[in-house]
Each structure stands twice: as C-alpha cells, then as structure tokens.
Amino acid sequence: MELGSKSLRKVAVVGRGTAGSLAAAAVSRLHPDPDHELHHIYDSRIPTLGVGEGTWPSLLPYLEQLTNLSDETIQRSVNGTRKYGLAFEGWGVRNRNFIHSFVPEKVSYGYHLSADLMGELLRKSANARHIDAKVLDIAKVDGGALVEFDGMPPERYDLVFDARGFPRELHPDRHINVPFIPTNTAIIRRCPAIVEEEGDGPVLQHTYTRSIARPHGWVAVIPLTTHTAYGYIFNRDISSPAEVEADFDALLEADGVAEFEPSAVIQFPNFIHRQIYDGTVCRIGNAAAFVEPLQATTIAAAQLQIGMILQTRLHRPVERLEHDTPAVNRFLVKNMVYYGLFVGWHYHRGSKFESAFWRHARDDAWPRHRDAAAPEIVDCDALQMFDEMLYLLKQSEVDKSNHNQAYGFSLGSFIQMSQGLG
Template identity: 70%
Template sequence: MAAASVTRLLPDGDHELHHIYDSRIPVIGVGEGSWPSLVQELRKLTCLPHETVQKRLNGTRKYGVAFEGWGRRNREFIHYFTPQQVSYAYHLSADTMSDLLQESARARHIDAKVLNISRVEGGALVEFEGMASERYDLVFDARGFPKELHPDRHIDISFIPTNTAVIRRCPTMVGAEGDGPFLQPTYTRAVARPHGWIFVIPLTVHTSYGYIFNRDLSSLAQVESDFDAFLETDGISEFEQRAVIPFPNFVHRQIFDGAVARIGNAAAFMEPLEATAIVSAQLQIGMVLHIRLNRPAEHLERDAPVVNRFLIDNMLRYGLFVGWHYSCGSRYDSKFWRHARSRAWPRHRKAAAPEAVGCDALGKFDEMIELMNQSVIDKSDWNRMCAVPLTSYCQVSQGLGCQS
C-alpha cells in the first residue's frame, strides 16, 4: 500500500522506489475486514472501477459488525458504518489485495532479508543479508510484529485481553451474482464465546472464521473444541485449518522519526474486533507522505515528533475503543470474560495515562464517554470523533448496555 501510494503521489519518475521483501518470511495473510475509507483508497490507487476492485478482492460489501452475545443485555446488535446502510467497506481476500496493489506500484522488487534499518544524516540506511547496504531518503518499515515488546520502545495495550487467533476457512455462504460484484449487504459476525470470540467473514470464494482468545487463560485444545461446537451449530461440516497466530497488542513509541516510518503491524497492533489494522496503515502512510511531500525539508526535524505523537495518539484511540468492547462482559461468566471485564480493561487508565504515552488519547476517549452520558447531546457535538465517530460509540454503548 505504501509503494502504491508513493507511485500515485510521485508519478513523474524522478525518484527510485524499492519494494523489499523476504520471500522466506510470509505475510500474515489475514486481514479480511476493513473500513469504508479503503473503498475510496483502492479506487484511487488502482485507477480501476469499484466493481472491478471488489471482484478482484473476492470481496463483499461490509456495512458493519454484527455482535452476538456481547455486553450486559445478551442481545444482538449491529455497529454500522456512518451513514448507516449507505457507507460500506470491503470484506476481502488478504492475498488478492497485495497482488492488486503490487500492480499499482512502479517499484524495483528486491527479495532480500533486511538486517537493520538506522537513521543516518539526511535519510536512512538499510543493511541486507548478503548484499551491500543502501541509503534512502525515506524508508517504510513494514516488517510485521515485533518479536517481543520492550517498555522503552512499545506501549503495551494488553488491556485488550486476547493474544492468539485460530484461523479456519470454510465454504462460501454467499452465492455468485453473474459476472458482477456481490451486492447484498454483508456484516462481519463477532460472536462471544466462553474463551473469547469468533469472527465470521463472508467472501465470495470462502468464509473466514477466526477464534480470538487468550492463550494464558485457555488451552488450544479447549479453544479448538469450542470452535468445533460452534461450527457444528452453524451447520458447517468441513473446514480447512489455516493457522494459529500469536499476536501482541501494542503501539510503537517511535512510529516516525523523519526518515523511517513504521507502518502496519510494525507500528501498532490490536486484535481484529473492529478491523482497525488496514485503516491504521492508511493513516500512517497518508500522514508520512503528506509531511514529506508537502512540507519544506527544513521543517522536518520539528514536524517528525508532531506526526509521531499524532499517530501514537490515533493508534491508542483505536485501542481504547476496541478494549472498551469488553467493559460490560458478555453472556458468559467464564474465566476469560471475568478476566477481560474486571482485570484487563480497568488497566487501560494506567496503560494510556498521558505521562506514560506522551499524548492525551485517554482524555479524548473519556470525553466521548462523558458526551454519551449527557441527557441531551448538542447538535454541534454530533460529528465528534475519537478514532471513530460518535455514532460508533453510541451504537456500541447501547448494544453492550453500558449505560444501564
């Protein structure tokens, strides 16, 4: 996505763009939910009509997330994008999206292992295994999750109580509609389960299922067994076991230093409950390119920390929004849900305290909660946002029964 964005914003070719990857290190290959801004972004980056993009992604139109069994009320509710039933995102096959974007990136592809990336005078130095180092003006570091978290480099946001996913692939549930894209509205299902929750993402070629849980609280065998039971009640008799993926919930303290921009899972990650990873990458790439291409170079030393703080602040706001979904528990009074509601979520105040993170994401999040608790929300506040719009907060709050 970064390479395609550079290609679009610097079309005249008086620069050299290298796309570096290591074919021995696979991409994560999940990431099948998105936000509506991706629909516009892919149209711009590929210059293809929306219908063609959707077909290429094996995509369906996602109008929101359907929650089952979450919160105090034990009822189903939908978190719609705004405006409701107008705005949609894609459910997409993750591998097809990188193929599509590669076609839009005019870059030299280099298959090599990067050993180190460091800031040097006026740019960044990339060191390779078995190849001479290269110096660049700007490097996007998209090497995926850090192997481990260090408090001086990463903000640990494990107030989000999950850390592992089991991914299964099942036959598609949505039929083809002739040659055109699939137009029926679809929703990501997020189903509360005793050990966590299960996502169900409908694509035109398969349905993706993922069980998100905490491996310190539940064993893989317990989760697999509950996953089997769920699929059986869903009427699914065959599935392909895809992967077991451990993940950290974190925000990097140094997302952008002026020459090196961490993006994607290298910059921040949180479990996929609200599918916030691709939209976060869009924001990271967009901000960095905006500053580097539109602001005079002499401002860079001053701009970089401001951009860095802005990105950390936004990633934390997403994190708080996602973690808050656990604050009212679920229909299950299980070890996982007791931990999520009573132990993990209350830690958000310390983890996101301004003095610990250098920005006021927590204050902005608190303001949204206060706003919802007012008996009348003034019209001038209707368009307020904290990572996501006020409408999203209100739908989730009412659905979970936060105010009851």
C-alpha cells in the same frame, strides 16, 4: 523554501504484506515527480500474515485512487463482499444481538476481502524495483535512513517505510504495552462460502462481520465470495488450544458448517510503537501497532500512517521536517492508543458467558486501562479524548458538530456500542 518532494528522490518500502503493498502503490501514485526511485524490498522466505480481511469504507476510494480501477472491478478482484459494519452476538449485559454500522447506516460499506489478492492488485500499481533480500537493520542517518541487507551492500534512502510485520519481542522503551486488551491468539478456519456470486457483477448483498461472544473469547465470521473465514480470538494464558478447538467445533456445528480447512494459529502482541515515525523511517501496519482484530483497525491505521507521512513529506517544505516529525508521531501514536481504548472498552460489560476469560477481560484487563494509557506513559492525550467521548455519551443532548470529532471511532460508534453492550 523547497517543497519536500524534491528531497524524496529515493524511497524504500520493506515488506510486501498489506501495509507494504499499500505504501508502494501510494508512493508510485502520489509522488509528483515520475523520476523518483522506489525500491520494494522483502524476504520471500518470510511469509506475509495473510489475515486481515475486514476493512473500513475509507479504504475503497483509496484503492480506486491507487489502482485506477472501479469499485466493482476491485471488489471482484479481491473476492470481496460489501461489509456494512459488525454484527455483535452475545456481548454485554443485555444478552441481545446488535449492529455497529458504518455511517450513513446501510449506505456506507467497506469490503471483506482476500488480503493476498489485494496485495497483488496493489503491487501491479506500483512502479518499483523489487529486491528479494533479508533486511538486517534500518537506521536513521544524517538526512535519511540506511538499510542493511544480508549478503548485499547497504543502501541509503531519503525515506523508508518499515512494514516488516509484528516485532519479535516487545521492549518497554520502544513499545507501549496494551494490557487492557484481553486476547493474544487466533485460530483460523476456512469454511465454505455463504454468499452467492451473481453473474458478472460484484456481490451486492449486504454483509456484516459477525463477532460472536464465546466462553473463551469471541469468533469473527468473515464472508468472502470463495470461502468464509472463521477466526476464534482468545487468550492462550487462560484457555488451552484444545478447549478452544472443542468450542470452535460446537459453534460450527450450531452454524450448520459441516466441513472446514484448519488454516493457521496466530499469536499476536497488543502494542503501540513509541516511535512510529522519526522523520525518515515510518513504521506501518503490524510493525507500527496492533490492538487485536475486533474492529479491523490495522489496514485503516496503515492508510492513515502512509497518508500522513506522504502528505507531510511531499507537500511541506523540508525545513519543516524537524518541527513536523514529533507532532506527526504523537498524532499517529494517539490514534492507535485511542483505537486500543475503544476496542478494550468492548469488554467492559462482559458477555453472556461468566467464564474465566470474560471475568479476566472485565475485572482484570479493562480496569488497567487508566494506568496503561496515562499521558505520562503514552506521551499523548488519547485517554482524554476517550474520556470526552464517554462524557458526551452521558449528555442528554449533543451538538451535531461533536458527532465526527474523532478519526475512525466517532461519537456515533460510541453510541451504537454503548446501547448494544448496555
């Protein structure tokens, strides 16, 4: 049997947002054969999303591995601060503020970072031929994938990472709908920095992403060294942009923020692609799935998608590809459904606001999770894994081996959130 790397001679990454930039650097760094061919394809007329500034601790060693730079150098290059978790304000029934920390608490940290700068850093680490062209289609063909371009002949690749961002429309045959997450729009404002750089070194101050419950949804506050990003996440079918802007003004005033630059209004779908991976095409980042930004899941999920595909394609024999593909796809779909359930669950106790948004979130949206995530609908047992966490949560004593049993949101995360939400 031949190791898969021999069958990965020509690889394409389509898209140069966070997900595409991670994939291009990962292929360059992890492919054992330096003679492989990598095409990084993007349409420079289609902008990257540019948001995505909260990350998990798992990103740091990955960035060090991909860029060959130290933690400190990376942090400074991305205008980063050290994120030790999330600070919730006004969520749940206890009306108190609480922290969802990375574990070990006060030790483990990710970054708040500039997504654009991280993309630049990663692209410097990728050894790729750049192709600026619009991709019309990516189709699986015998033993590979065919990429069709606007104004250029098609090219055949052994593996294609599709990182073209959100799908234009959702189709029930291709996408799992996530109706139990009650938000679909973000208004972003860029405000002055609140952390101070100290000399030449990285900022060591402990920071948390603030997640502040508001009448129309919640607001994320992300401190970078150059500015502080505020994002108001709401449901445009329940609250008008004018109502949200007015409440946003009130929050900034209460926070003592005198000036801001309006930077974007972003509509987002909550969905999971049924076929994240088909053996030769791997959807990553926002092209694969999105479950609102509350727990900053997308970059972590992209890391997992890229890691699993490269691990299996490079190190497993090609003869195993047919057998591996459905298992890998099911694992990646399950992971995202599970993230979606964890994020949707944050709303199940409402907040200190008895507004139309919070009534909808608690009483209409969340109760739909059992039907939407039923195994026959999503073709995986993510709901069972989620239920097991709730079961463990109710036990008086839990074996330590259960603490880290789920990737990403372990029992420790459930315990912190359930105590905070009440």
